[in-house]
Amino acid sequence: GISSVVLASLIFSAFIYLLLARPRSVKKVLNHALKRGEFVPWLQGIVDKHGNLCGAEVLMRWQTSSGEIINPDIFIPAAEKSGLIVPMTTSMLPELQRYFLQQRALIPSGFVLSLNICKLHFQNLGLVDECREFLKVFPEQSLVLCLEITERELIEQTSLTDLLLKQLDEIGVKIAIDDFGTGHASFNYMRSFKVDFIKIDRAFINTIGSASISASLVDIIIDMAAKLGMEVVAEGVESGAQAEYLIAHNVAKLQGFYYHKPVPLALFSAKFKHYQ
Numbered sequence: 001g002i003s004s005v006v007l008a009s010l011i012f013s014a015f016i017y018l019l020l021a022r023p024r025s026v027k028k029v030l031n032h033a034l035k036r037g038e039f040v041p042w043l044q045g046i047v048d049k050h051g052n053l054c055g056a057e058v059l060m061r062w063q064t065s066s067g068e069i070i071n072p073d074i075f076i077p078a079a080e081k082s083g084l085i086v087p088m089t090t091s092m093l094p095e096l097q098r099y100f101l102q103q104r105a106l107i108p109s110g111f112v113l114s115l116n117i118c119k120l121h122f123q124n125l126g127l128v129d130e131c132r133e134f135l136k137v138f139p140e141q142s143l144v145l146c147l148e149i150t151e152r153e154l155i156e157q158t159s160l161t162d163l164l165l166k167q168l169d170e171i172g173v174k175i176a177i178d179d180f181g182t183g184h185a186s187f188n189y190m191r192s193f194k195v196d197f198i199k200i201d202r203a204f205i206n207t208i209g210s211a212s213i214s215a216s217l218v219d220i221i222i223d224m225a226a227k228l229g230m231e232v233v234a235e236g237v238e239s240g241a242q243a244e245y246l247i248a249h250n251v252a253k254l255q256g257f258y259y260h261k262p263v264p265l266a267l268f269s270a271k272f273k274h275y276q
């Protein structure tokens with residue numbers, strides 16, 4: 001009867017309402033959190049083949065007003081879709097700058113600080129100014145900044161990205177291809193982007209020691225990187241056996257729970273002291 005038609009249309013409009021209203025309310029919630037400074041940088045240490053700290057990756061956390069810590073997988077996709085990821089990323093920079101300035105006497109020389117940068121941000125020349133502003137307090141490359149761009153969202157080469165890369169290079173900013181092996185970057189792409197680091201995705205590191213085809217892909221990626229003059233960072237190193245294998249295969253840098261887990265800035269300082 002009529003009532004079931006009314007009910008169906010009610011359900012339908014409720015469905016549409018949710019579909020349309022949700023992205024906006026997600027954006028509202030993220031924007032509100034941004035204004036309150038709730039997106040905070042955590043750091044995960046990266047080590048060299050001797051196990052010494054040689055860098056760190058900035059990993060964003062959402063620290064809500066009630067004190068919960070929310071991992072990026074939950075909010076980064078929505079942040080990217082809404083474009084809010086750009087101001088969210090830059091909002092972490094002053095705190096990071098203050099922190100590393102405070103720690104400058106303890107930072108190992110050549111320390112590389114890596115920042116995840118989304119495709120949208122990489123189409124914005126303001127990125128160069130943000131990097132310059134960040135680096136100006138660290139004289140003569142006492143801290144090296146590296147921008148990680150994921151292989152899954154390849155950035156098209158345009159005159160804008162050419163200019164951006166040139167200007168970043170001029171101020172000493174390095175480029176890493178993140179999650180390598182999950183996308184489809186070509187040799188030409190790697191060359192034209194003058195990539196400094198290749199970060200082998202955790203999924204491949206996992207296969208070390210197994211007989212699967214992916215395990216030999218790790219060797220192929222290491223070979224290719226060496227031939228292209230790029231350094232390799234292995235992600236998601238979780239065991240001594242994996243570390244041993246990677247070090248024996250000349251992987252320069254290692255990152256994973258086996259060495260360091262991501263921690264808030266206040267807890268990261270102890271790692272510097274450990275290496276003094």
Ligand code: C2E
Nearest residue numbers: 059060071072073116117118236237238255256257258262
């Ligand atoms: P990612 O850039 O690949 O970062 C590495 C992720 O692997 C981090 O997860 C880290 O905690 C985790 N990880 C590190 N070592 C190990 C290990 O040994 N085992 C395992 N199982 N996991 C390990 P997290 O912090 O949850 O970040 C997830 C993703 O969110 C990041 O992946 C990155 O794509 C994105 N993300 C994080 N922070 C930012 C940011 O500031 N901006 C942007 N655009 N994306 C970010």
Ligand code: CA
Nearest residue numbers: 057116148178
């Ligand atoms: Ca990354």
Ligand code: CA
Nearest residue numbers: 169174194196
């Ligand atoms: Ca370069």
Ligand code: CA
Nearest residue numbers: 178179199235
């Ligand atoms: Ca990664």
